[in-house]
Structure formats: C-alpha cells, structure tokens
Amino acid sequence: MKHFIILLVLGAIPAWAQQAKIVRGPYLQNFTSTSGVIRWRTDVPTDSRVYYGKELPRNAKSVHDARLTTEHEVKISGLQANQTYFYSIAKLEKVSNQFVKTLPKPGSQQAIRIWALGDFGTGSKNQLLVRDAVKDFVKEKPIDAWIWLGDNAYGSGKDVEYQKNVFEIYQEDFFPNTKLWPNPGNHDYKDNPDSKKLAYYQNFTMPMNGEAGGLKSGTEAYYSFNIGNVHFVSVNSEETSEDGTSIVDSTGQQAQWLKRDLAANKLPWTIVYFHEPPYSKGSHDTDTDEEMTKVRQQIVPILERYRVDLVLAGHSHSYERTVPIRGHLGQNESFDPNKHVFAKEIKPNHYVVDKSSAQGTIYIVAGSGGQLGKSQPSFPLKSSAFSTVALGGSLILDIAGKKLVGKWLGSDGKVHDAFSIQK
Template sequence: MIGWLACGALAIGGELTRGPFLQQGTAGSVVVCWRSSEAGAGVVRYGPAPDNLPYSAAGPSATDHRVLLGGLQPATAYYYAVETSGETLAQGSTCRFVTATPEGSKAKRRIWVLGDCGTGSSEQIAVRDGFYQLHQTHPADAVVLLGDNAYYAGTDADYQLNFFGIYEQILRQVPVWPCYGNHETYGEHFADGTYAYDSIFAVPKQGECGGAASGTTRYYAWNHGNLHFIMLDSMTSSRAATGPMAQWLAADLTSNTLPWVVVCFHHPPYTKGSHDSDEEGELIEMREQILPILEGHGVDLVLSGHSHSYERSALIDGHYGDSDTLQTTHFKDMGDGREDGDGAYRKLAEHASPHEGAVYMVAGSAGQRSGGALNHPVMKVSLDELGSVVLDVTDNRMDVTFLRELPEGGGPPATDDHFTMIKGALAPPVQPGTGSLLALPAGTGVVHWEDLSDNESGFRVELSQNSGPFALAGEFPAGRRWCDLSGMAAGTALRVRVTAFNARGDSPVTETQFTWPAAPSSVSALDVARFRHFGVTASSGDAADLADPDHDGSPTLLELGLGGDPRDPDSLEGLECGRDGSARFIASFSRQAMPELTYRVQFCGDLAAASWTTVFESTGPQNNAGKVTVTDPAGPGLVRRFARVSVSRTP
C-alpha cells in the first residue's frame, strides 16, 4: 500500500462526508467539490502554501458544495482549505493542486485512465496502488474515467463507498473527468431523467474548459495544453449519426484547433473480451455511426471500457463492420507502435488530420478482469490482466502505457504494453553519402553509398551512361547501401544518382561520376560482400573480419558468411535448430557462395565439458549458396543437445 498524509477533518457543528475533490481543471481555474453533513455556505481558502491561504471563493448554502476558483496562474501549485458555515473541514499539505498548462502548451502532461474501476475490490486497490507508486515521482495532471465508475448500480452510496472511498487522496489533488457507463444507469432514475452521476460530477456543459458547449452532463469536451479530450455517452444518448450527440461532436471537432484528439466513451467499437463488439447494439452503433465522424476529423486515440480486459489496436482507419470484414487496407500501420519494436506510429500532419489512423484501446480492467476470447483482429495486444492506462504527452509525442497492479509483496508494477505515436515528426531523409564503385569481371560491378539517414523508407538508384538520360536501376529497402550493376563496358562514363525517400518526401540527390575501368578488380566473393556493406574490400576498421560494428556479438566475417548485415543487429538469422521426422536433432543455416570460407557445424551434449564434435564442414567449390541442414548423428532419444556454426577463412 502507498502511504498518504490525510487532510484534517473537524467536526464542529458539521463533518466532511465526501471529498474534497477537484473538477474542471484549466490553466486559470478549478472547481473544488465536497460534501458536508450539515448545510451551510461553502468557502474555499487558497494560496501558495498550506499556512498561507490569502485568497478565498464562496458558494451558496448547500451540503454538496461546488466552488469555482478563478483567476489562477497556469502551471502553478496552490494549497487550499474548505469550510462550511465557517468551520474548516479539510486542510493540510495534501489539499493541493497544480493548474494546467496554457492551452496549446507543448509541456509534458500525464493522464491516468481508469475503466470499470469501481468494484470496491482488492483488485481495484492493487491497480490504484500500482499507479500511486508512479504518481509519487511524476504526478498525474488529470484522471479520466471510462464509465462503470461505481458498482453495482452507480448510486450515490455506491460512489461513496467504491469510488470516493478508494480514490479520496488523489481526487483532492487531481481533477477528474468522468464519462457514463451502463452501471451508472442501474440505480434510481429520478423524475427529471437524471441519475446519481449527473448530480455528483460538475462537468463543463457550457464549454468552460474548451471545446463546444454541449448543454448536458452526458457528453462534453475539455482541453489540456495541446490535448483536446471528448467525453461521449455511449449509454443513454442517441448514437445515431444524425442525433444530437453526433451533431455536437461534429461541431466540436470542426472548431478544434489543438493537434491531439483523444475520445473517451464506455462501449468499445472493437472488443472480444467479456463483451463482443460484433453482437451488442451499443458497440455496433458506436462503430458504425460515430467512428466515421471521429476518423473524418483526425482522432488519434479512442479509449473505452466495458470489457474487463486490456485490448489495444494497431493504427487503423475506416473499419466500421464486424470483425470478419477487416481488410489489410484498414491498417495505416500494422506494427506494434513501439520504438523498441516495429517503430512508433507516425502521422504526417502536425495537426488533427482526417483518416491518418487512430489507436483503439479497451481499458476496462481497473477493478476486475473477466476474460473472453480476446482475439479481435484489429488488436495488437489482448490481455486478461488487471491494470490502468497512463498517457504521457509532450509536444508532438504521445507515450501510452498499460500499467499493471501493485504486486503482492511490493516492488514496481509491470508494464505489459506500451506504444508511441508521433505527429508531424517525419522529415524527408538525409542525403545519402557519396558513392563508390567496384568494377568486376564480365561488365558487372557494385555501386556503394553511405546511408546517413535513420528515417528513410528506401533508396532510389538511377543510372546514366555516356551522357544519356537517367534510367531507374532499382528501388531498395531502408538500410540498403548498394546496387549491383551489369552490362558495363570499358571506358563508359557512368553517372549514378542515389535518393533516399519516405512518406514525407525525397532527400537531396547524391550524384557520383565514374569511368568504367579497362581492367576490373579481381577480388573474392567475401570482399565483394564486404564492399556492398562498407564500400571497401580491405579487412580493416568496421569492415575487419573480427570487428562488430552493430555490437550484436557476431563479428563481420560471421555475418557476411551467413548472409547478414554487419551494420544491423537484427539481420543475422544464425543457426536454426529442431528435430527431423525420426526425432534426431537438426541444425540449419544460410550458406553463401564464398569458396574462400570454411563452414563448420558442431554438436555437443554438455557445454560444461565443451566436447564439441564436428558433424559438417564445407569449403571451396562445395560452398553453394542456399540453406544447409545438418543432422546430428547422435541417437534420436536424446533430450538435449547443443549446436553451433562457425565461419572462417580457409587457410
């Protein structure tokens, strides 16, 4: 458990029975809410320190108090105390908040997202404490609720016990932004059509916190720095594309000028957890009717709950049917979105731009987990695990993390998923380095260039002979540094253009001129491969046989001999091991047509004894290019064997 210092509560003619908690936090204002046991005028005193509260704001006589503090400075810490009828009910060092950064600010913000949290269970507390540990070093700027905030029926009593009773400490420091879930409607339905939720929360119905005024507690918008949040009601409001909520949504998105758009609602458009988005009406209607509006205005992230699991999509756009209608064309990026994996999701536009793709997330396991098939095809990650979501946004970068519960016995909580989205960060690639030429017999050769960029999608190579027009010689993938040539004649004046390209555009062109020699070079196949990767044939520097320029533990000679790229730590396939049909161990590797090398495969049964037995060896003309599979002669009944492949220069 994380320890907290509680605010003092004085019972002199009245007691604090709820809160204080914060709402509508902006750069210049915040609403302080609390409940007192007796009705009376509410007053908030506030200032720069717990014992220095020179300012005050007042509200009408009530038991449920909502007092607006205005005229505040952005990104500034304030302390406060709350009073009812002149009696101080809460004060102290933890009665503190920090105002938001100014609208449009690119400073870092942290948002804590909770879906289906209000179970009142030990699981809810463990998830809370997992984030509280993180909150101590980098506090949240806002708390977002995805619905089903207080089980079972969303009554005032449920909220008191399973929401305010659990999150009391953080709610008095960080503004909370809720949305409706189905459990919010299971309690008493009042004569005016409202539920307990509507009277508990003071959400910005009139656009007080940015965005268009909705006039209702059911859906609204708010801004924080350069983030625009939209909280929708997927439960009680019409989900029709022509309904009031959709019309307000379109108007709000049209007027938005902030680059990041995050949308929250309870019923997920894509899920195969404890609920199924192919079968339930609210989920289907949100996908079919609301998603086209969101994607048409450049939404970046959509957060939902309802399914008590964690599911996270790739970057997708335009999929509004059932799961079996998903096509590869719906993926804007099929990768995992991780900089330590397939790479961050990148959007070309710096602002909210239509149909560049969105990530859809189900984060409904902050209070319980309920399993399910967890196999929706849009999802990159599907987990039956407890946790909450943390959004960290700085300038044009958003980092999203699925944070697990606090482990039993302590220690840091695990992070079972993460991804990054970057907007407007993709620049054209850097110009390639100057080319070099290796002319070989029979009019063949290799042109090498230096790859000086880290964001190219590929390279384009064009050739001109004897002042003729340039013709495309080929397009090559990112990281490639060579183009093989053929059909060259002695004395040919050759001009080579190399251009790096990506989705943003082309690099400047690097043009190099050569004259094809009358006496081509006579080098080994190994040194031709070395020239392709390094532009030199000599075994020196990074190109030396025993060098390891990509620091993957495999020297240049081994990587060249097995067809890897000595400059790419992920390129070497190495040795593949398995069993054949008779249960004997086998080992396979990719051999290159390099007669100057000796390939050797060895097996052993005990690494400690280092009793390696050579089972395969090839050299000279035996070295045909292709996959080689070697069978271990040891008996098929063995449980464990070790294998290794070596590449060396033939003496």
C-alpha cells in the first residue's frame, strides 16, 4: 500500500516500464554463417527483444528475453549463410544502419575483407581521421570482420572510456553492422586488478566453445574462429591463465591450446593476432622489452611450426611490416636476410608460398589507429618491408581463394603500403 501511494504521488510508472533509451550499441558479436549475438545497453532495465529478417519489417522473426536488464545480449540463430538480415530492437521497424551479413559457409573460397585496428580508443583527432578513412575506403566493398589489436580504450580500459572513446566514436558507422572480434591490450587490463572484472570482458562476447570454428578454448581470454577459408586466432598477451602461466610460457595453458588449435586447423590461411608484438622498433623496443622478447622466443617457434601466414599486433604506435621471416629469434641486429627470409618466390611486396618450401611469417604492427608515437633510434626493423610512424592508420586485408592482399590505409585516406601473398 505504501509503495502504491508513492507511485501515485510521483505519478510514476516503474522505471523498467518506461520507454527505455538505448545508450550503447547495438553491436555484433560471434557472428557465424548461421547465428550471432546482438548486444546493447539501455538507461533503465527492460526486457530484450530483437526483430530480424531479410525484408524487415515484412516477414520478421523475433527473439524475446523477459529478464529485466540494462546489458542486453540476444542470440539469433537459424540464419542462412551469406545473407543480409536487418534487425531492430524493441520495435518492429527497418533501421538503415542496423543489418548484418552472415558469414560465408565454412571453407568457402569467396572474397572476405578484414579491418584490423590497434591502439585506437584515445578520443584523438588521429582516431577520427583513421575511422573516416576506413569508412570511405570500404564503401564499395564492406568489412566482413573487424579485428581489434588491443589497447582499445585509453587510459585504463574503464567502462566510461569504452563508452566515450570507443562506442560513441564508431557507433554510427560501424558497430550496428560490423562483426567484431576483439583482443585486449595492457591498457584494457588497467581497469581492475581482478581480470574477471574488466570492462573488456563485461562488454564483449567471445566464442569460448569453438562455436565459430576453431578449437574450444574454454575462456573468453583467447579464442579462435573461421571466416571462409581463413582461420583466425585471438591470442591474449596480457593475462595469466589459471595454471599461473601466461603466453610467454610455451608449455603453459594458453600456449598448449594455441598448439592444439593450430594443429587442428584445416583451412589454408591462418592469421594470429595479439597485442604485444615480437618485432618492433616503434614506441616499444622488442630488443629491450623482456615480455616481448619472451613472446619472440617462446611463441614465434609455435607460429612458424604451423605456418601462420600473418601475425598482427599493436602496442607500438606505429605501422611496421616485415618481409616473410623464419627462425629470427634473436635481437634486431642478428637479422640476416640470407638466413631468415623464406618464401617460394619473393618479389617486392609480393610473396608466393607453397607447402613444398619453407614459409616465413609476415609480422605487422598496426598500433596507430588512435595513438601515434615515437620510434626507436634504430627504427625501422632490419626485417622491415615498410614502416612508418609519420602517420596514423589501420590495415585492410582482402582474401579471396589463394590470394591475400594487405593494404595499410593512412589517416589521409591513401594506401601507403600494399603487399600480397599467393598460395
């Protein structure tokens, strides 16, 4: 009775029954050829409803979750591969930027486009320019997957920083229709000493049970997935696993999973990404940094053993691309092109590889998506094919059948580096 009177006095309806406002999202997670997760945040707790269909608002299907929450996470399934579905939240309507194209069938040779972005959530002018350059560049051929290389939200990966420097920056053009596969950096780990409580884990949904292809990891900290004929592995260079080891222990929990995952992969292309690079002379020096030296010594041999094609990282606020290298576990000075460069055929910026000969791995640091930093006096790496800290930018990868083309798109909208690998 007392509550009833208070409600009458305030003329109030319970908060959850009011028209809730979406304050974050929608954004897309874990999308495969048949299912995916749509997430968003509301200002007050409500139930969750998503309408979806190829011809929205006609012939709509819907998923409803009656639980009241501000953090909405709805899985839609039973989708067909390679199809564009529109979706709406709470109300059946067509919203022009809310759509998702499902992935091609696993193993498909069709062309896919990847956008890899590192060290971006700063709120800087560079971040906006890099974003706008990509928005313009992908008009004709949209992005199939958006890969983050860590240090997503500065300075400490806090939820408010994710809101201001990440969600608000990319919401209009990318989040509602770009399938995201995140990776954390050291700044994202500053949010909380207890890694389980990081905003990074609260905000994102990763495939921990092998549901997007790849081997079950059992943790959101690291995971793998497949798109068409490419196998992707998101390795975590920041977290200590339950057995007390980290990625720099080649016999630890994560490294063991990485070996099993790579061994099980049957797809022709493999791209591995994590935050802290094994080779950099940008704002971080992999000759003097103990952690990154260990990544090189402990993890690079695993990547080489399984013929990983590309390794993407951030951390240094630069763009640095090596030639295809193998067996270069020492410091930069020890690099010898006669000993460490491997491909069946090498032309400037074009590499032919096949199983009959040893294959090098191309290592890319793409950590200037928002940050833009200094470099070491010995910049660039001796193994560098192209490197710059003069400009921010991000990486676009186009993979079709047996050809991969990589382009580093600067914040000025121009392609400054282009390379290709032919299998």
